[in-house]
Amino acid sequence: MTVARAVETLLPDYQITYYGDLARTPYGSKSPEAIIEYSTSNTEFLLNHGANVIIIACNSAASVASNILRQKFNVPIFEVITPAVERAVSSTVSGNIGIIGTRATVRSGIYDEKIKELAPGFRVFSKACPLLVPLVEEGWLETRETKMILRKYLTPLKQKQIDTLVLGCTHYPLLKDLIQHRMGINRVRLIDSSIEVALTLKNYLSVNENVCKILQRGSENKYFVSDMTKAALATAEKIFGRHINLEKV
Amino acid sequence: MTVARAVETLLPDYQITYYGDLARTPYGSKSPEAIIEYSTSNTEFLLNHGANVIIIACNSAASVASNILRQKFNVPIFEVITPAVERAVSSTVSGNIGIIGTRATVRSGIYDEKIKELAPGFRVFSKACPLLVPLVEEGWLETRETKMILRKYLTPLKQKQIDTLVLGCTHYPLLKDLIQHRMGINRVRLIDSSIEVALTLKNYLSVNENVCKILQRGSENKYFVSDMTKAALATAEKIFGRHINLEKV
Numbered sequence: 001m002t003v004a005r006a007v008e009t010l011l012p013d014y015q016i017t018y019y020g021d022l023a024r025t026p027y028g029s030k031s032p033e034a035i036i037e038y039s040t041s042n043t044e045f046l047l048n049h050g051a052n053v054i055i056i057a058c059n060s061a062a063s064v065a066s067n068i069l070r071q072k073f074n075v076p077i078f079e080v081i082t083p084a085v086e087r088a089v090s091s092t093v094s095g096n097i098g099i100i101g102t103r104a105t106v107r108s109g110i111y112d113e114k115i116k117e118l119a120p121g122f123r124v125f126s127k128a129c130p131l132l133v134p135l136v137e138e139g140w141l142e143t144r145e146t147k148m149i150l151r152k153y154l155t156p157l158k159q160k161q162i163d164t165l166v167l168g169c170t171h172y173p174l175l176k177d178l179i180q181h182r183m184g185i186n187r188v189r190l191i192d193s194s195i196e197v198a199l200t201l202k203n204y205l206s207v208n209e210n211v212c213k214i215l216q217r218g219s220e221n222k223y224f225v226s227d228m229t230k231a232a233l234a235t236a237e238k239i240f241g242r243h244i245n246l247e248k249v
Numbered sequence: 250m251t252v253a254r255a256v257e258t259l260l261p262d263y264q265i266t267y268y269g270d271l272a273r274t275p276y277g278s279k280s281p282e283a284i285i286e287y288s289t290s291n292t293e294f295l296l297n298h299g300a301n302v303i304i305i306a307c308n309s310a311a312s313v314a315s316n317i318l319r320q321k322f323n324v325p326i327f328e329v330i331t332p333a334v335e336r337a338v339s340s341t342v343s344g345n346i347g348i349i350g351t352r353a354t355v356r357s358g359i360y361d362e363k364i365k366e367l368a369p370g371f372r373v374f375s376k377a378c379p380l381l382v383p384l385v386e387e388g389w390l391e392t393r394e395t396k397m398i399l400r401k402y403l404t405p406l407k408q409k410q411i412d413t414l415v416l417g418c419t420h421y422p423l424l425k426d427l428i429q430h431r432m433g434i435n436r437v438r439l440i441d442s443s444i445e446v447a448l449t450l451k452n453y454l455s456v457n458e459n460v461c462k463i464l465q466r467g468s469e470n471k472y473f474v475s476d477m478t479k480a481a482l483a484t485a486e487k488i489f490g491r492h493i494n495l496e497k498v
Contacts, residue, residue, distance in 0.1 A: 024273055130386070148393070
């Protein structure tokens with residue numbers, strides 16, 4: 001949803017079809033095989049609903065499934081990792097980059113691999129933070145407990161003198177202020193993968209007029225979910241700042 | 250797994266077929282419709298693998314799906330809620346009973362309903378604790394953060410002067426010592442739904458010889474899961490105190 005919100009803000013003339021697989025989330029604690037299976041069926045769903053460009057708006061799915069989805073489906077497939085990596089590499093001064101994400105994302109080693117492709121001498125320090133997604137979903141965005149857990153997760157990265165930290169999970173922008181405060185306001189730059197992928201898509205559309213025209217808005221944005229709960233509606237309202245009509249399919 | 254462990258301990262002569270739907274957990278934050286759909290397919294899986302008696306070893310599934318499963322399948326179906334309710338009602342002196350569980354379990358109101366059927370004058374105080382499952386799955390069984398979160402969740406129940414607290418989720422026995430300490434060692438009795446359902450099954454088998462004979466062990470216990478991760482293997486080892494051969498299906 002943070003990605004859909006960023007795309008909506010940066011590209012208001014395009015129609016978004018969102019699919020949130022809430023029945024099977026969180027992906028971050030599942031195996032690569034399960035994530036690939038679910039990501040494939042989610043992509044098929046979006047293509048069947050008329051999507052011409054896909055964004056894999058989940059770091060866990062992007063980290064293990066994006067190459068397989070690109071081989072399987074003949075449409076442009078964007079994901080949240082590459083744009084964040086490019087921004088991180090161009091932002092760091094010291095060459096010390098931190099990554100926080102789910103267990104699946106960190107274990108995949110994808111950020112490390114992609115950063116070292118672009119900048120072999122850089123140092124990447126990763127930390128899996130599996131409690132942050134449930135804390136966000138509990139709505140504990142500013143509690144003392146969340147601050148303590150962030151301290152526990154972030155202290156090892158702080159000790160590595162990183163100057164750039166990638167928020168490698170689309171839930172984490174909701175904790176951005178707390179994370180920024182813990183890492184030091186002028187010491188560490190945060191990279192928000194939701195915003196970076198929307199910027200990349202905007203650049204792509206500015207040089208691909210054909211795709212651009214296909215995508216231009218004919219109707220309203222659609223927000224599909226595979227399960228409906230009050231907590232999901234509340235999170236959607238928090239992210240978008242307005243009521244969102246989630247449609248259960 | 251805590252239920253399988255309790256059944257194994259109390260009924261060592263019977264064969265257990267366990268199915269853990271790890272690909273789609275946690276159930277506690279999903280809608281009743283999703284939980285019912287998954288519980289039905291899980292039950293079919295176990296029946297196809299020769300089960301003669303079913304235990305719904307998850308409070309979230311038991312709270313919304315047990316009546317529907319009993320209508321649909323013609324085998325004895327036990328669940329973790331009724332035995333815990335019976336024990337709580339017979340244990341309390343003050344008539345003030347606390348319940349902790351997932352969002353789905355607490356929202357269902359099933360504990361409240363079942364306790365008031367047996368003891369209309371008793372008072373039931375419930376608290377959804379959605380962070381406890383991820384804390385257990387992170388392995389933070391004794392950290393300061395877990396203690397703080399428990400304090401936050403449990404303080405309102407403590408203020409209600411409960412003398413009995415039902416651990417209404419099969420993950421919570423792993424936090425039993427911390428919960429007992431927080432609630433007061435001599436003040437509050439904890440009811441472990443995993444142990445209570447195993448005791449109920451044992452009583453049932455002692456008076457149902459036919460079922461008893463069918464169930465007697467012909468081969469080894471089987472532990473099937475729908476997804477395989479290192480964290481699941483580690484949790485299984487912690488609960489059983491030995492290596493468990495989880496088989497992915």
